[in-house]
Amino acid sequence: MFGNVLQVLRMLRFRDAPFQSERRPVAAFIITRIQTGDYDRWRPMFDQDRPRAREKAQVQRVLRSVDDPDEVFIYLEYESVEEANEARARLVSSGVLERFEDKHGPNVLIDAG
Numbered sequence: 001m002f003g004n005v006l007q008v009l010r011m012l013r014f015r016d017a018p019f020q021s022e023r024r025p026v027a028a029f030i031i032t033r034i035q036t037g038d039y040d041r042w043r044p045m046f047d048q049d050r051p052r053a054r055e056k057a058q059v060q061r062v063l064r065s066v067d068d069p070d071e072v073f074i075y076l077e078y079e080s081v082e083e084a085n086e087a088r089a090r091l092v093s094s095g096v097l098e099r100f101e102d103k104h105g106p107n108v109l110i111d112a113g
Helices: 002-012 039-048 081-094
Strands: 028-035 059-064 071-078 103-109
Touching: 028 081, 039 059, 039 071, 071 081, 081 103
Parallel strands: none
Antiparallel strands: 028 071, 028 103, 059 071
């Protein structure tokens, strides 16, 4: 019976978020908040990932505010602080965030434990 529960849970898992035991340990995160102004216009540009800031991310999520669906929070998980800092540097130096007046981050974070 326990095996069937695990099978069901695996089928229901989020597309980009495998079970913790199937992923490498996470050491760092990047969280960025952006007021996109127009989510539907912004999303295809985000998906292109021209700065390659997400290429080493183990998990990536885009969360939308319930109160303002044009406000997004981008959550990324990395295997190391070095990978997260490298991704942050690529993102900042690319200038893609400069088009947004209302933003916070990208912030490289570690688990407070």
